[in-house]
Amino acid sequence: MNLRLLQQSHRQRCSRLNLIPKIVPQAFKSVEYIEGNGEPGSTKKVTFGEESQFNYMKQKVEALDKENCVYIYSVIEGDALMNKLEKITYETKLEDSLAGGSISKTTCKYYTVGDFELKEEGIKAGKEKALRIFKAIEVHLLANSDAY
Numbered sequence: 001m002n003l004r005l006l007q008q009s010h011r012q013r014c015s016r017l018n019l020i021p022k023i024v025p026q027a028f029k030s031v032e033y034i035e036g037n038g039e040p041g042s043t044k045k046v047t048f049g050e051e052s053q054f055n056y057m058k059q060k061v062e063a064l065d066k067e068n069c070v071y072i073y074s075v076i077e078g079d080a081l082m083n084k085l086e087k088i089t090y091e092t093k094l095e096d097s098l099a100g101g102s103i104s105k106t107t108c109k110y111y112t113v114g115d116f117e118l119k120e121e122g123i124k125a126g127k128e129k130a131l132r133i134f135k136a137i138e139v140h141l142l143a144n145s146d147a148y
Helices: 003-017 019-023 120-143
Strands: 028-035 043-048 056-065 070-078 085-096 102-112
Touching: 019 028, 019 120, 102 120
Parallel strands: none
Antiparallel strands: 028 043, 043 056, 056 070, 070 085, 085 102
């Protein structure tokens, strides 16, 4: 599978067609743009599904580099910040995998309020959960590539 299909489908179509809640409804109830339509500066509201410990978050698109498959966004509001974080910024780079599909390389930067420190196990658990969701979306897009 080529990375371009995933890049186009994951960023543009998932949000526009609201596929993410359909693919992983246990994780997400809805995803909607409240400002813009995916370009840098856009803001979207994510309402979490029943299995999540959180209710919602707002994300701001910081940068989108289609050529290099890089997407940067920040969580700027919501209970996922636990009243302890000012924001969380994620930078995700998609790369083709030799086994087919893609590899998602994500880095996170946490901006804390006061002297609060995140525990390493919490960071690791969050990254693992995000990777599982990404892989579920990837499996769906690969299995249904003719639809996109």
